[in-house]
Amino acid sequence: xxxxxxxxxxxxxxxxxxxxxxxxxxxxxxxxxxxxxxxxxxxxxxxxxxxxxxxxxxxxxxxxxxxxxxxxxxxxxxxxxxxxxxxxxxxxxxxxxxxxxxxxxxxxxxxxxx
Amino acid sequence: xxxxxxxxxxxxxxxxxxxxxxxxxxxxxxxxxxxxxxxxxxxxxxxxxxxxxxxxxxxxxxxxxxxxxxxxxxxxxxxxxxxxxxxxxxxxxxxxxxxxxxxxxxxxxxxxx
Numbered sequence: 001x002x003x004x005x006x007x008x009x010x011x012x013x014x015x016x017x018x019x020x021x022x023x024x025x026x027x028x029x030x031x032x033x034x035x036x037x038x039x040x041x042x043x044x045x046x047x048x049x050x051x052x053x054x055x056x057x058x059x060x061x062x063x064x065x066x067x068x069x070x071x072x073x074x075x076x077x078x079x080x081x082x083x084x085x086x087x088x089x090x091x092x093x094x095x096x097x098x099x100x101x102x103x104x105x106x107x108x109x110x111x112x113x114x
Numbered sequence: 115x116x117x118x119x120x121x122x123x124x125x126x127x128x129x130x131x132x133x134x135x136x137x138x139x140x141x142x143x144x145x146x147x148x149x150x151x152x153x154x155x156x157x158x159x160x161x162x163x164x165x166x167x168x169x170x171x172x173x174x175x176x177x178x179x180x181x182x183x184x185x186x187x188x189x190x191x192x193x194x195x196x197x198x199x200x201x202x203x204x205x206x207x208x209x210x211x212x213x214x215x216x217x218x219x220x221x222x223x224x225x226x227x
Contacts, residue, residue: 031213033216035218040202040223042120042218042220042221043218044218045217090216100162106155106156107156
């Protein structure tokens with residue numbers, strides 16, 4: 001089965017600094033999703049990547065999928081208190097189509113220090 | 115506004131008791147999912163359903179049951195056979211096919227009395 005490893009597990013960053021979160025898969029990624037979760041709440045969809053080398057940005061967050069489609073990174077520029085939370089990567093189980101549920105990493109806890 | 119509604123937000127279960135968690139969506143999505151989230155373990159798939167009247171076991175289905183009688187609804191029952199039910203439960207839905215992001219509800223926190 002596919003496993004997703006996220007690093008780091010937790011991150012404390014001073015407000016205004018940049019940061020990167022990584023998500024590495026044991027198998028080829030057919031669809032990679034980034035979500036954000038505030039403690040005790042549901043997941044908010046951020047971005048989806050499917051093609052090798054793909055890069056997407058929204059406001060100050062950029063996500064990339066490497067050419068081999070086994071690693072993704074999430075980069076936040078000039079971090080703000082609103083960026084604090086848990087970031088999770090999720091992946092489609094296989095390429096065969098259908099909605100079989102996602103495999104998730106364990107999450108990265110991000111704390112922004114004023 | 116379209117979305118996914120989970121209820122209740124907090125739920126307590128007594129020993130030997132079955133409890134049912136509600137999940138309703140008005141996004142017209144075909145597929146629905148239940149995940150369990152434990153501290154330090156991320157989300158794990160319990161059950162999923164791609165169409166009405168059909169559902170499949172996920173990675174940790176033991177001790178749980180579901181039904182999908184309506185497109186909008188996918189309730190999860192935590193049975194007395196689930197010996198460690200304390201967790202945060204998340205329901206999600208998505209359109210069919212790859213490349214369709216799942217949308218999540220706000221979750222139900224289940225605790226044992």
